[in-house]
Amino acid sequence: MMNTTHAIAERILGRLRARRRPVPTRDFLDLGNRAAVDQSLSRLARAGEIRRIQRGLYDLPRISTLLNQPVTPSPDELVRAWAKNNGLKVVPSGARAANALGLSTQVPAKSVYYTNGRTQTLKLGPYTVKLLNRGPKTMDVSGRMAPLVLQALRHIGRHGAGSEVVRHLQEILSQREKAELMRNLCHAPAWMLPVIREIHGE
Numbered sequence: 164m165m166n167t168t169h170a171i172a173e174r175i176l177g178r179l180r181a182r183r184r185p186v187p188t189r190d191f192l193d194l195g196n197r198a199a200v201d202q203s204l205s206r207l208a209r210a211g212e213i214r215r216i217q218r219g220l221y222d223l224p225r226i227s228t229l230l231n232q233p234v235t236p237s238p239d240e241l242v243r244a245w246a247k248n249n250g251l252k253v254v255p256s257g258a259r260a261a262n263a264l265g266l267s268t269q270v271p272a273k274s275v276y277y278t279n280g281r282t283q284t285l286k287l288g289p290y291t292v293k294l295l296n297r298g299p300k301t302m303d304v305s306g307r308m309a310p311l312v313l314q315a316l317r318h319i320g321r322h323g324a325g326s327e328v329v330r331h332l333q334e335i336l337s338q339r340e341k342a343e344l345m346r347n348l349c350h351a352p353a354w355m356l357p358v359i360r361e362i363h364g365e
Contacts, residue, residue: 171195172203176223179213184240185222187248216241216288219248238274239263241287242294251280252302253294257318260311265335266319266328277301277314304350306343308336312362313344313351321354332362 171194179186191200204221207213214224220241225234239255246253254260256275261267274290277297285292304310312332316324336344341363351359 168199168203168206171199172207175200175203175207175221176212179221179223183223185216185220185236185244187244188219188221189248217245217286220244220287235288238287238290238292241290242274242276242285242292245285245287246278246280249280251278253278254297254301254304254310254314256295257314260314261318264311264315264332266315266331300350304347306340306347308340309343309347312336312359313347313355316355316358317352324355324358329358329361333364336362 171191174194175191178191188200188204191204194200195203204213204215208215208221211224213221215221216236222236239259242253254277255263256271256277258267258269258271259275262270274292276292276294278294279302280294280296282296283294285294301310301314304313316328319328333341344359345363348356348359
């Protein structure tokens, strides 16, 4: 049993080193039965080898070489890991998406995300995160970048989404991501369709 627990612990550490971000408990359940995985996580956390950010979320403790202080994962990393652990989807709000894509220099004062789960406020590490329930037009957008782009464009609005915004998105999005945008046209409002087609290069 001890050898099995040790082996699980080593594989947990290896997975955290490889991913270098918060990982939910459910991503370790292929390593052994639930009791053995929970026991290994608890022992590693008590020993300080891993950090328990919140129930069901773990990462490796990281120290800033500049400040010599623990590095806290970003709210985006934490909320994505939390959502995965709970079988939900999350999308950054328009203001967060615009900032993440470099379309706005304003950092939102509040961490707000949309979800297909219930509206609630979470405490994730040092952050207070607001989750707002949204329907298919928001939550059924597929891919990694398309949800961010659609939310950012909604935030900027039809009068803000001019040639400069289009040029910026053309530069930062790969061809694959532009194609991903086109596959999600059905989730965009009518005014956004020509903007997305221009970003794609049509």
